[in-house]
Amino acid sequence: MKESPLFAKSYDFIRWLIPQTVKFPRNQRFVVTERLQTTAMDFMECLYQATDKAQQTTALKQADVKLKQLRFYLRLSHDLTLLDTRRFEHASLLLEEVGRLLGGWCKSTV
Template identity: 40%
Template sequence: MESSPIFTKTYDFMLWLVPIVGRFPKEHRFRLAARLENSLFQFQELILRAVHSSERRKNLVEADLELEKLRSYLRLAQDLKLLSFDQYESAARHTSEMGKLLGGWLKATPAAPKAADRGERPETSRGLLEQ
């Protein structure tokens, strides 16, 4: 599964982005650069967890949120002139591809059935007392 396109694209983006943010000026390195790297690493961790977890959909939704944070930080970096327009354009292309792959995976992953859909009674205080 780790050779799946989303893992490959994410890894390639990491190889490209980490050296770039490492060259941010000192005043931005410990704030914006750290957030960029953390979001990217968190995204990778969440998609890896999705493969090995029983809560696949939850991890994928969290990965989607992390990708949105990453996009926001990239835009801020470009607005602060820490990324050139070409670098920002390349980053946008990478994140767009990763987002499409993640969206496809999310659509293919069924939502967990609710207790009522499984024919179970919801766990309420009344239900617990009756047992």
């Protein structure tokens, strides 16, 4: 079975994010780093829960909330100069594509 682009793009984002956050200063690792990584993993878990028809609507709504949180944490990381502009733009583009794919899935379930 071919993997959904949403799952592949989300995985690619997490695979990119983790090495980036490890580079954050030590004093931010237990605040911003932990939040970013945990939220990204929670987002992916919501997607997997959404594959179960019984949980789909709730899980997709939760995934949307997690995506908004990820955007916030990334913006905060950039504002705190933990992520440079180039990396922030790259992450934003990745999340924009993930958001479009998630929105398409949400619309198809209505």
